[in-house]
Amino acid sequence: MKTTVFSTSDLEKKEVQKKIKYNLENDELVVFPTETVYGIGANALSETAVKKIFSVKGRPSDNPLIVHLSKAKDVYKYVNNVSKHAEILMDAFWPGPLTLVFESKGIFSPVVTGGLKTVAIRVPSHKTAKKVIELSGVPICAPSANISGRPSSTLFSHVLEDFDGKVSIIIDGGPTDIGLESTVLDLTVDIPTILRPGKITKDMIEKVLNISIINHTEVQNGLAPKSPGMKYKHYAPKGNVTLIDGSFEETIEYIQKQLFDKRQNKCAVLCPDEFADMLNGDTIIKLGSLDNLESIATNLFKSLRLMDEMNIDYIYIPAVSYEGLGQAIMNRLLKAANQNLIKL
Ligand code: AMP
Ligand code: MG
Numbered sequence: 001m002k003t004t005v006f007s008t009s010d011l012e013k014k015e016v017q018k019k020i021k022y023n024l025e026n027d028e029l030v031v032f033p034t035e036t037v038y039g040i041g042a043n044a045l046s047e048t049a050v051k052k053i054f055s056v057k058g059r060p061s062d063n064p065l066i067v068h069l070s071k072a073k074d075v076y077k078y079v080n081n082v083s084k085h086a087e088i089l090m091d092a093f094w095p096g097p098l099t100l101v102f103e104s105k106g107i108f109s110p111v112v113t114g115g116l117k118t119v120a121i122r123v124p125s126h127k128t129a130k131k132v133i134e135l136s137g138v139p140i141c142a143p144s145a146n147i148s149g150r151p152s153s154t155l156f157s158h159v160l161e162d163f164d165g166k167v168s169i170i171i172d173g174g175p176t177d178i179g180l181e182s183t184v185l186d187l188t189v190d191i192p193t194i195l196r197p198g199k200i201t202k203d204m205i206e207k208v209l210n211i212s213i214i215n216h217t218e219v220q221n222g223l224a225p226k227s228p229g230m231k232y233k234h235y236a237p238k239g240n241v242t243l244i245d246g247s248f249e250e251t252i253e254y255i256q257k258q259l260f261d262k263r264q265n266k267c268a269v270l271c272p273d274e275f276a277d278m279l280n281g282d283t284i285i286k287l288g289s290l291d292n293l294e295s296i297a298t299n300l301f302k303s304l305r306l307m308d309e310m311n312i313d314y315i316y317i318p319a320v321s322y323e324g325l326g327q328a329i330m331n332r333l334l335k336a337a338n339q340n341l342i343k344l
Contacts, residue, residue: 001168002165003163003164003165003166003167004114004168005160005170005171006020006070006171006172007171008033008128008171008173009304010171016178019257020335021135023168024042024136027046027052028130028169029042029052029056029166029169030132030167031163031167031169031170032132032142033174034126035096035101035125035129035178036097036124036176036177036181036199037143037144037153037176037178037180037301038143038153038156039124039143039160040053040056040142041132041133041142042138042140042142043136043138043141044068044108044138045107045108047109047111047204049141050065050111050112056163056167057143057164060148061084061114062115064098064112065142065143066121066122066142066143066285067108067120067121067122067139067140068113068122068123068124068129068133068139068140068142069121069123069133069139069140069143070134072118075123077107078104078107078108078119078139078178079104079105080103080270081102086100086187088208088310089185089187089205089209093204094122094123095125095126095207095339096124096197096207097122097183097189097199097200098182098183098198099121099122099180099182099185100116100120100185101118101185101188102120102121102139102187103117103121104116104117104118105137105230106217107204112141115216120184120244122182122252127281127319128171128173144159144181145159145162145163146162147162149236150235150236150305151237151301151304151305153237153301154176154179154298154301154302155175156172156173158301158302175298175302178199178201179298179300179301179302180297180300180329182196182198183197183199183205183206186199191212191214193214193216194213194215195216197215197217198328199328200249201324202215203324205283215327226273235335235336237304237305237336238311239311239313240313240317240340241338242258242318243318243319243333243340243341244317244318244341245319245343245344246342248275252275255271255275255318256281259280259316260279262313264280265309266311266312266314267281267282267315267316268282268284268307268314268315268316269283269285269315269316270287270303270316270317270328271316272273272286272287272320273287274289274290275318283300283326285306287300293325293326294322294325296327297328300329300332300333304336317337319341320333
């Protein structure tokens with residue numbers, strides 16, 4: 001298949017708009033930027049289109065998709081029981097990086113919902129994402145635009161690497177802003193429960209709802225995962241990833257020793273700027289300052305992908321605090337490290 005690439009400014013052109021609409025109507029896939037990461041879009045009402053997402057991503061069929069809408073009020077068409085809490089959250093955080101899980105009216109195929117009775121919905125704030133959904137005139141499934149198991153795409157070049165020749169259109173929107181996927185919050189349970197941490201933090205949600213909510217973002221032993229996506233290994237570079245949790249000095253010392261012991265291998269450190277300034281090694285990649293977790297989030301996935309591009313064997317990453325956005329960063333890092341966390 002030949003993939004056509006457009007820039008975000010091309011979307012002003014009538015013929016480009018027509019082409020995007022035509023492709024989505026005809027069950028083709030269109031990759032577009034969102035404020036979180038790039039999404040691979042298909043008509044959520046077409047089983048044929050949605051199945052293509054699973055096949056090109058190599059995504060397990062029990063991992064449901066998030067349905068993207070261009071306006072919050074469309075949510076009432078597809079779900080039952082929009083609670084007061086839901087309305088407060090939609091008001092406060094939509095459009096934006098918060099996905100809400102509702103009871104489904106059953107309009108979406110089980111292919112979309114992974115056979116669940118619930119459906120995850122988000123209204124993105126990115127101008128291009130909104131435009132694509134509006135043009136299509138239908139809800140759009142848009143999981144992260146990466147081959148399953150790889151870090152989500154935050155750069156146009158990553159999308160091209162994974163999907164050139166496999167989708168009909170890719171829209172180049174440059175680097176994505178937030179760099180981590182949306183927060184997923186389950187509203188079908190008595191107490192709202194975070195299933196995936198993201199830019200919209202537990203504190204931010206509790207503040208607007210004025211109640212305490214639950215974090216259930218890791219698979220618990222013996223229990224079925226609340227969110228099917230939780231159980232899959234994710235974001236993992238080919239090299240061996242070690243996360244290190246200790247004091248600043250201990251962490252520096254530990255990493256420095258590993259770099260020495262493994263000097264016959266290709267090693268890299270991905271770390272906050274403060275650590276980079278104190279470490280000696282061939283490949284020390286700065287993620288951003290500890291005072292600016294937003295920049296660490298933005299740089300995370302592209303740095304993980306860089307590890308594969310550089311054929312790195314051993315990757316060392318200092319843990320960050322679980323506070324605020326740190327929770328989302330640590331959630332992705334633990335998956336990238338396959339839970340390999342050294343506590344000093
Ligand atoms: P992605 O599309 O790659 O951003 O992943 C979507 C995430 O949302 C996965 O972790 C899914 O398991 C989760 N998700 C989607 N739909 C539901 C649902 N109905 N209930 C719980 N989690 C969901
Ligand atoms: Mg994903």
